[in-house]
Amino acid sequence: MKNITKWTTVLATMAVLAGGLWYTSSNADAANPQQLKPIGAENQSYNLNPEPKLKANADQKTEILSKKDEISKKFRLHGNNKISSFELKTWDEYNTGNASNGAKELNTSIDDSRLVWVVKVDFADGYDTRVGHFKNAKVTYVIDPETEHVLAQDVQGEQETFEGGPAQFAGKTPVDAD
Numbered sequence: 001m002k003n004i005t006k007w008t009t010v011l012a013t014m015a016v017l018a019g020g021l022w023y024t025s026s027n028a029d030a031a032n033p034q035q036l037k038p039i040g041a042e043n044q045s046y047n048l049n050p051e052p053k054l055k056a057n058a059d060q061k062t063e064i065l066s067k068k069d070e071i072s073k074k075f076r077l078h079g080n081n082k083i084s085s086f087e088l089k090t091w092d093e094y095n096t097g098n099a100s101n102g103a104k105e106l107n108t109s110i111d112d113s114r115l116v117w118v119v120k121v122d123f124a125d126g127y128d129t130r131v132g133h134f135k136n137a138k139v140t141y142v143i144d145p146e147t148e149h150v151l152a153q154d155v156q157g158e159q160e161t162f163e164g165g166p167a168q169f170a171g172k173t174p175v176d177a178d
Contacts, residue, residue: 049108054144054151056113064088064115064145071117071143080124084138087118091151094118094142098154105152116151117143123157133160 057064068086075083089097092112095104119141127137137157144151 052111053109054111054114056111057115067145082122084122085120088115089118091116117145129155
């Protein structure tokens with residue numbers, strides 16, 4: 001009985017060693033960095049300053065000004081909520097004015113000379129967000145005049161957090177929803 005156990009142990013050990021040697025020899029080149037690079041990767045460089053997707057549009061100022069009413073109609077305000085200011089600024093002017101401690105937000109997809117609408121809305125009745133309800137909120141929207149997309153949004157006010165999470169407010173719509 002002891003002989004069979006010895007031979008079984010020896011054969012199992014040999015099988016494990018042979019399998020290990022075969023596995024390591026067949027994968028020895030896998031860790032070679034030259035083989036892991038895609039073809040032509042040596043010529044690719046990372047662009048730290050890409051060309052912005054939203055380019056300067058100062059030459060279209062008259063068209064942009066004519067769309068002001070169209071954009072302002074998209075704000076469906078109820079009760080005591082009202083638009084407090086509606087200004088046309090460059091992205092750089094907005095960014096510089098909003099910079100905290102002199103540190104501007106870096107957004108390489110927007111040209112600094114791009115004209116944007118900066119709309120400030122007073123939500124006296126409150127404003128709902130994913131992180132809670134804001135009493136007496138002042139919301140600043142930065143809207144691209146061509147695409148009419150909101151590029152930035154800043155909410156300021158006294159925050160009340162949701163108790164029970166967002167599920168508690170299921171079925172309720174935010175004050176500025178369509």
